[in-house]
Amino acid sequence: MNSQKSKANRFARLTRALKLNFLKLLRAPGGAHKVSTGFAIGFGLELIVISTASLIYLVFYPIVRLSGGSLPAAIVGNVIGKLTFLPILLMPLAKQIGSWILPAHSMGQGPVHESAFMELFRGNWSALSELLLGGLDILAGMSVFGVILGLISYFVVKFFYVRALQRRYERRLEKRRLAAMSPGSAAVLIRKTSQS
Numbered sequence: 001m002n003s004q005k006s007k008a009n010r011f012a013r014l015t016r017a018l019k020l021n022f023l024k025l026l027r028a029p030g031g032a033h034k035v036s037t038g039f040a041i042g043f044g045l046e047l048i049v050i051s052t053a054s055l056i057y058l059v060f061y062p063i064v065r066l067s068g069g070s071l072p073a074a075i076v077g078n079v080i081g082k083l084t085f086l087p088i089l090l091m092p093l094a095k096q097i098g099s100w101i102l103p104a105h106s107m108g109q110g111p112v113h114e115s116a117f118m119e120l121f122r123g124n125w126s127a128l129s130e131l132l133l134g135g136l137d138i139l140a141g142m143s144v145f146g147v148i149l150g151l152i153s154y155f156v157v158k159f160f161y162v163r164a165l166q167r168r169y170e171r172r173l174e175k176r177r178l179a180a181m182s183p184g185s186a187a188v189l190i191r192k193t194s195q196s
Contacts, residue, residue, distance in 0.1 A: 036158040038069030039077035044150025046081025051139040094141025
């Protein structure tokens, strides 16, 4: 019984966190293009964080600024990318795609063996190239996923951002219209809308 409650509580916390980040995204400064660009870059870069050993964060800020994206939106996109666990889920598929992009035979290397880690500990630094080339496959595959999912998220966020702005604008118009009416007719209109 307690485990079901804790699972429900965890799920509720996760959905609250996603809603909070989405509201932050809608209130981020800049227009729809700037916010969508920032979110797409943050989301796309999150996919290559693991394969670059978090070194991508060194160029995170310059990439967002040079692209003209919103930094708060990029941070929200990065957080949502972490919450989806996509970098971990897509890693086996990314390695396969990366091996198609960077075929091992063209580099004169075969698959990465577990013994390469042990050779490093024994002082054999030639095993480092085998490990790096195995990591390049994952980096290439995750980069492809980052570009594709970043582009998809750009259009999704732009759609929701524009829709939220339109709703906010319609609510403002409704409030102005109600404020312009006489107090008695406004109260009747409010009563009618609350009943329907």
